[in-house]
Amino acid sequence: MSDFRHKKIVTKSGLLKTPFFMPDATRALVKFLSNDDIKKSGIVPMVVNTYHLFLQPGMETIKKAGGVHKFMNYHKPLLSDSGGYQVFSLIHKNPKMGKITDREVIFRSPTSGEKHTITPEKSIQIQFDLGVDMMVCFDDPPPNNYSKENIALAVERTIRWAKRCLIEYNKQIKKRKLTDKSRPLIFSVVQGGEYVDLRKRCADGLIEVAKEVGRDWDGYGFGARHIDNEGKFMENILRSTASFIPENSLRFALGVGTPKDIVRCYEMGWDMFDCVIPTREGRHGRLFLRKSNVPLKISNDKSISNDKNINDKKNGKSFYETVSIRNSKFKNDFTPVDKNCDCELCKNHTRAYLNHLFRIGDPLGMRLASIHNLRFYVKMMKELQEM
């Protein structure tokens, strides 16, 4: 298929076909996994984080290494998140952790207490120094429980910051003499919380910024959390926001999500995804299992709930199920986690063994579970690509 749902992206580190999923290698690794583990799972692109790498090991080291690809020895497409999410997760959630002004964000390092200032310009400079293939504008993602007024302020700030980012982006392109082939792709982020009109305003504002600066965004992201305060998937907002984004641009659903959320976002027009779920859930002992007899389709199935529950046990029509491998019922279960899976875990070990690894708290359990869940995500994305 060659319709707009199956785009090809050329990056300096290789070609990508949409839709695709990127695990979060926030601090230049997917926790517990080696590059070999990543490769075997079939994962190609990954996400690294501007703020966390800026803190540690610091940009001097990354630059000396020759960029983050060389530092990690990972030579496939990497996208850097701008640090915008940390404005949300560190500061909005706990104002003592820093200060947000129109000009800049002052972070107090969660580990050392040290203060660091990030501006939109600085975030872009760092991302160029990282040498990633795709970058994201520094944005202000407000929590969904903020008042509409406050979310509107975050929208306007995000638009102003996007403009500063794009101007800085152009500067860096010129300064580093990058060509259209060697330049990283740049994404802006649409904020607006649960308000369709604010999402629309943000998307329009970002489109306008591109015109003013004279460079199109390669893609637009969905910003902040895509589930509301009750934990419900914000279906209308996701659908509308996708429609506000120019059709030939990439649509990046940042932080999405559960397998169910990814599939329905895909059906709404979103192309790219990243999330900690497969790895974090894996580390915490929850494994995803594909139900081979249920098709990967959600949009027309009213029986699929919007509940936030990742563990969609109640839903017999879901295309996947989960197991919490720590549960005592697996203690003497000598079958594979998923007999249809070809990952290192399922090919070599039993549920009982994985249960044991989790009970003794050995990191091998977390590694194998992460590998399995990433394999699940890779195969799920492959199914979507072939649809």
Add this chain to the structure above:
RNA sequence: GGGUCGGUGGCAGAGCGGUCAAUUGCAUCAGACUGUAAAUCUGACGACAUUAGUCUACGGCGGUUCAAAUCCGUCCCGGCCCA
């Protein structure tokens, strides 16, 4: 044999007259996790009722007291010291 210290819920280990069904940790049982401050966090954890409440419990038995895991006597068991 003498002396001494101790025996608390699956384990370790607090409590040393009432506010104790008993702190805490581990273990156990479940749950949560969505651009990673997450190998994290939350709840349950004597029995029955499962809101209220009722019962049985801090080695055994007996006592003191309005009231005892907490004080006294005695028995059983264990550690250490002396013979």
